[in-house]
Amino acid sequence: MPHQERIERALRAGLATSLQRGHPPKLAAAMQHAVFPGGARIRPTLTLAVAMACGEDDAGLSEAAAAAIELLHCASLVHDDLPCFDAADTRRGRPSVQRAFGERLAVLAGDALIVAAFEVLACNSKRHLSRLPVLLKTVCRGVGMPMGIVAGQAWECEPQLSLREYQQAKTGSLFASATMAAAAAAGADPGPWRALGDCMGEAFQVADDILDAASDASKIGKPVGRDVALGRPSAVRELGLHGAIRRLNLLVAEAIDSVPVCSGADGLRAVIAMEASRLIPRELADSVL
Amino acid sequence: MPHQERIERALRAGLATSLQRGHPPKLAAAMQHAVFPGGARIRPTLTLAVAMACGEDDAGLSEAAAAAIELLHCASLVHDDLPCFDAADTRRGRPSVQRAFGERLAVLAGDALIVAAFEVLACNSKRHLSRLPVLLKTVCRGVGMPMGIVAGQAWECEPQLSLREYQQAKTGSLFASATMAAAAAAGADPGPWRALGDCMGEAFQVADDILDAASDASKIGKPVGRDVALGRPSAVRELGLHGAIRRLNLLVAEAIDSVPVCSGADGLRAVIAMEASRLIPRELADSVL
Numbered sequence: 001m002p003h004q005e006r007i008e009r010a011l012r013a014g015l016a017t018s019l020q021r022g023h024p025p026k027l028a029a030a031m032q033h034a035v036f037p038g039g040a041r042i043r044p045t046l047t048l049a050v051a052m053a054c055g056e057d058d059a060g061l062s063e064a065a066a067a068a069i070e071l072l073h074c075a076s077l078v079h080d081d082l083p084c085f086d087a088a089d090t091r092r093g094r095p096s097v098q099r100a101f102g103e104r105l106a107v108l109a110g111d112a113l114i115v116a117a118f119e120v121l122a123c124n125s126k127r128h129l130s131r132l133p134v135l136l137k138t139v140c141r142g143v144g145m146p147m148g149i150v151a152g153q154a155w156e157c158e159p160q161l162s163l164r165e166y167q168q169a170k171t172g173s174l175f176a177s178a179t180m181a182a183a184a185a186a187g188a189d190p191g192p193w194r195a196l197g198d199c200m201g202e203a204f205q206v207a208d209d210i211l212d213a214a215s216d217a218s219k220i221g222k223p224v225g226r227d228v229a230l231g232r233p234s235a236v237r238e239l240g241l242h243g244a245i246r247r248l249n250l251l252v253a254e255a256i257d258s259v260p261v262c263s264g265a266d267g268l269r270a271v272i273a274m275e276a277s278r279l280i281p282r283e284l285a286d287s288v289l
Numbered sequence: 290m291p292h293q294e295r296i297e298r299a300l301r302a303g304l305a306t307s308l309q310r311g312h313p314p315k316l317a318a319a320m321q322h323a324v325f326p327g328g329a330r331i332r333p334t335l336t337l338a339v340a341m342a343c344g345e346d347d348a349g350l351s352e353a354a355a356a357a358i359e360l361l362h363c364a365s366l367v368h369d370d371l372p373c374f375d376a377a378d379t380r381r382g383r384p385s386v387q388r389a390f391g392e393r394l395a396v397l398a399g400d401a402l403i404v405a406a407f408e409v410l411a412c413n414s415k416r417h418l419s420r421l422p423v424l425l426k427t428v429c430r431g432v433g434m435p436m437g438i439v440a441g442q443a444w445e446c447e448p449q450l451s452l453r454e455y456q457q458a459k460t461g462s463l464f465a466s467a468t469m470a471a472a473a474a475a476g477a478d479p480g481p482w483r484a485l486g487d488c489m490g491e492a493f494q495v496a497d498d499i500l501d502a503a504s505d506a507s508k509i510g511k512p513v514g515r516d517v518a519l520g521r522p523s524a525v526r527e528l529g530l531h532g533a534i535r536r537l538n539l540l541v542a543e544a545i546d547s548v549p550v551c552s553g554a555d556g557l558r559a560v561i562a563m564e565a566s567r568l569i570p571r572e573l574a575d576s577v578l
Contacts, residue, residue: 017433017434017435018433018434018435019435020434020435021435022435022436022440022454022458023434023435023436023440024435024440024443024444024446024447024458025447026443026446026447027434027439027440027443027446028434028435031434075400079396079397079400082396084391084392084393084396085393085396102373102446103373104373104374104442104443104445104446105443105446107368107371107373107374107396108368108439108442108443108446110400111364111368111399111400111403111432111433111439112433112434112439112440114400114403114404115403115429115432115433115434115437115439116429116433116434118407118425118429119425119426119429119433121425122421122422122425122426122429123422123426125421125422126422129418129419129421129422130418132411132418132421132422133411133412133414133415133418133421136407136408136410136411136425137408137411137412140404140405140407140408140411143400143404144306144307144400144401144404144405144408145306145307145309145312145316145317145320145401145404145405146306146307146308146309146310146311146312146313146317147311147312148404150316150397150400150401150404151311151312151313151316151401153393153397154313154315154316154393154394154397155313156393157313157315157316157391157393157394157397158313158314158315165311169311169313
């Protein structure tokens with residue numbers, strides 16, 4: 001089954017609990033809105049690709065890891081769009097959750113998605129229980145303190161920060177969790193897989209900065225120019241547009257080089273190259289050649 | 290070691306990760322502010338008491354369960370106090386997190402506390418790994434969809450709700466998790482422990498409604514009269530003050546009766562009676578006799 005199909009099925013299964021008897025309908029709808037239809041699903045795709053490269057032997061557990069990572073990503077977007085952060089009215093070309101459902105349901109939907117992510121892992125660990133603690137810790141590290149997404153977001157509230165550490169926490173950490181959780185779900189050592197996640201995360205963040213500076217809102221489905229408007233750190237502000245594109249290309253090459261020795265290394269490198277090519281429009285990527 | 294001491298130690302251990310190298314200082318401070326000094330710690334006290342009654346054989350795991358429940362409770366208070374919900378300036382006699390640290394850090398502190406709760410469980414399950422999935426699921430049910438705290442809060446956004454279901458989700462669910470997680474952590478069947486949690490949760494909610502209606506802010510450390518001001522459902526609004534006090538007394542008796550057969554049933558009944566006596570001032574409790 002193609003990755004995309006497995007991911008959507010795992011996400012639907014992950015949200016099924018929320019739709020059980022007795023649920024408050026608006027919160028359930030807000031959660032669905034936050035998750036479907038999705039964006040590029042780049043993190044869970046990476047998770048499944050790494051799990052396969054590691055010789056995946058428990059499809060349910062890799063899918064649970066992929067779904068958990070994506071649910072946490074969606075949760076962070078919902079809270080990011082809140083009026084006190086980005087106050088974004090649109091996301092993926094549609095009204096953001098806070099815009100469509102109001103601020104209160106957006107706070108709650110983010111919370112409920114975080115919980116749902118852990119529930120998915122708990123419910124799919126039966127066959128390889130010994131892998132569950134590492135899997136949980138890996139996911140917690142990607143999203144919580146001291147250096148997960150939430151920590152990254154919190155650096156915006158500090159008087160001083162370094163661009164690299166901020167981006168590493170805000171974006172890189174969940175990518176590192178995506179690759180490391182995949183290895184853990186397949187029974188492999190997660191450690192050697194951190195570098196790939198780190199590189200992909202930084203590449204993705206730099207690409208996001210490039211799109212924010214050089215794209216238009218209709219193309220990426222959310223407001224642009226926010227980094228400058230909100231005075232946020234950005235690779236384009238630091239390196240200029242061409243400098244940022246060069247950095248992106250370098251990071252993708254580094255990601256491909258970082259793939260550890262494993263049975264499916266060649267296939268994985270191809271997936272990375274393909275995912276990377278979707279990060280920014282080709283004409284932008286080619287503009288520095 | 291007394292329950293109180295074990296709880297505070299487990300909570301400090303649970304937040305230790307947040308203070309590791311590289312953390313954003315303000316978010317760490319906001320999390321500490323949300324958890325210390327605590328309130329009555331009634332939920333984790335109940336967890337440890339039930340674990341002991343079940344013949345606790347893994348102190349670290351019961352303490353982890355107690356800490357997880359309390360961290361989730363603190364997270365819900367931090368989000369409850371946000372401007373879009375209660376807009377509370379005080380909590381436990383001090384500035385609320387949103388007041389002391391701002392709205393953004395309050396959103397993030399709540400998120401990070403939820404993640405920390407699951408991390409605590411993952412990090413303390415080594416000795417009895419087989420108990421971890423049930424423990425996780427029990428905790429998820431108490432806090433997430435379809436009927437946990439977050440769902441309870443979301444019922445406030447629906448045009449119609451029943452007082453009982455609303456309170457069951459908003460308060461009862463985490464109490465049920467507190468008793469059921471305790472049983473799971475001690476290797477017992479959690480099912481028979483739900484009734485105790487349900488009764489204690491409803492008793493606590495009714496007591497909260499009574500305090501909101503009949504107390505003054507200096508005594509309970511948070512704003513009073515909010516239920517009426519915000520048009521929220523309340524046992525006092527439904528039953529009158531004396532009716533609500535009678536209901537509270539009935540629920541406590543029901544809780545004591547519900548204790549399943551176990552080695553430490555008598556000790557547990559004593560703890561329940563003592564915790565219940567702290568719910569509302571004696572003069573209020575006695576006013577219906």
